[in-house]
Amino acid sequence: MSERTVQHATIVVERTYDASPGRVFAAWTDPAIRILWDTPGQGWETTEFTNELRIGGRETSRFGPTGDPKYHSDGLNLDIVPNARIVAAGTMHDGDTRISTTLCTVELIPTGDGTRLILTDQSAYLDGRDNPVDRERGWSFILDNLGAHLRDALVDA
Amino acid sequence: MSERTVQHATIVVERTYDASPGRVFAAWTDPAIRILWDTPGQGWETTEFTNELRIGGRETSRFGPTGDPKYHSDGLNLDIVPNARIVAAGTMHDGDTRISTTLCTVELIPTGDGTRLILTDQSAYLDGRDNPVDRERGWSFILDNLGAHLRDALVDA
Numbered sequence: 001m002s003e004r005t006v007q008h009a010t011i012v013v014e015r016t017y018d019a020s021p022g023r024v025f026a027a028w029t030d031p032a033i034r035i036l037w038d039t040p041g042q043g044w045e046t047t048e049f050t051n052e053l054r055i056g057g058r059e060t061s062r063f064g065p066t067g068d069p070k071y072h073s074d075g076l077n078l079d080i081v082p083n084a085r086i087v088a089a090g091t092m093h094d095g096d097t098r099i100s101t102t103l104c105t106v107e108l109i110p111t112g113d114g115t116r117l118i119l120t121d122q123s124a125y126l127d128g129r130d131n132p133v134d135r136e137r138g139w140s141f142i143l144d145n146l147g148a149h150l151r152d153a154l155v156d157a
Numbered sequence: 158m159s160e161r162t163v164q165h166a167t168i169v170v171e172r173t174y175d176a177s178p179g180r181v182f183a184a185w186t187d188p189a190i191r192i193l194w195d196t197p198g199q200g201w202e203t204t205e206f207t208n209e210l211r212i213g214g215r216e217t218s219r220f221g222p223t224g225d226p227k228y229h230s231d232g233l234n235l236d237i238v239p240n241a242r243i244v245a246a247g248t249m250h251d252g253d254t255r256i257s258t259t260l261c262t263v264e265l266i267p268t269g270d271g272t273r274l275i276l277t278d279q280s281a282y283l284d285g286r287d288n289p290v291d292r293e294r295g296w297s298f299i300l301d302n303l304g305a306h307l308r309d310a311l312v313d314a
Contacts, residue, residue, distance in 0.1 A: 004241050006262055008277050010167060055255075076233065078248045078258045079283060084161050087258045087281055089246030091235045098212075101235045101244045103260040105163055105281045120165050122279035124244055124262045126236060 007125040009132035014118050015143045019150040021083040021108040021115045027146060027153075028106060029053050029086065037149035040138035045069060055080060059088055070095055075102075084108050092130060099129035119143065164282040166289035170296045171275050176307040178240045178265040178272045184303060184310075185263060186210050186243065194306035197295035202226060212237060216245055227252055232259075241265050249287060256286035276300065 017024055027033045035049040040063060047069040048062035055077060062072040075090020085107050092100045102123040109116040119139055125131055174181055184190045192206040197220060204226040205219035212234060219229040232247020242264050249257045259280040266273040276296055282288055 004238055004264075006242065006244075006264055006277070008167060008262065008279060010165060010279065076246070078246070079255050079281075081161055085163065087163075087283075089233070089235070089258065089260060098236050101246065101260060101262075103246060103258060103279055103281060105165065105258075107161075107163055120163070120281070122165060122167065122260055122281070124236075124260060124277070124279070126244075 011121040011136045013139045016116045017150050018114045024115045025083045037145040041141050100125045168278040168293045172300045173273045174307050175271045181272045182240045194302040257282045
């Protein structure tokens with residue numbers, strides 16, 4: 001049997017957006033909007049995003065370096081409070097190999113005219129193939145992209 | 158909108174058993190064995206336990222104070238390494254209310270003639286209806302029961 005290891009970590013990333021909880025919730029949960037902004041790094045692309053927004057509904061994504069979207073995530077919505085909270089669990093794959101499993105909570109808290117988003121990623125990184133440093137960098141990039149999308153969408157509106 | 162809160166916590170509980178990883182893995186994953194010993198407290202009962210042991214397979218349980226099994230857990234196996242590791246995600250309900258979501262890793266590490274079990278529970282406790290203190294107490298009770306079962310089963314064998 002090959003050596004098996006698990007590294008557990010909790011990551012919390014927060015951003016405050018100049019947009020209502022309803023707009024942030026829609027940008028997070030509507031696959032047609034989400035795919036516009038959700039890429040985890042410079043020079044990376046997300047080629048697929050699906051989300052069946054109900055308890056037990058499936059959420060999937062495919063992404064990777066541009067031209068090589070070799071990662072895919074396959075998950076499930078566990079808790080949904082419209083415009084306020086989403087908890088999902090899922091597994092990240094590199095090709096066919098499971099590299100991490102994650103419980104991800106997104107909380108949206110109204111703040112004046114805006115929204116404070118608190119993302120809590122509780123993960124088990126499998127066999128040294130994924131790690132919390134890359135994960136935190138990815139989420140930070142993604143949440144900054146969301147901020148840019150919300151600003152641009154407002155200008156366009 | 159009613160107030161929504163989430164409390165995140167990671168709990169690690171370890172035990173060493175005088176039994177092979179194969180026996181511990183079977184006791185954990187075979188519903189017919191699991192239901193013999195998996196109760197979370199004195200005066201509590203587990204009335205139902207199911208586990209479809211494949212990636213994406215469903216794991217459910219129903220339990221509560223004897224005569225009132227009002228809690229049920231509904232989850233999914235995310236990672237399985239036979240005799241070595243199980244990662245599952247699930248949601249705990251009190252009646253119809255979701256009270257917590259959990260990513261649970263069980264690692265089985267051979268130690269001489271026995272097995273070290275490391276259980277890591279990464280949970281999001283919802284709206285103050287569940288909490289890490291009760292969860293840790295429950296897992297400790299459950300893992301002690303597993304030890305007693307493995308000793309008794311050995312005497313019977």
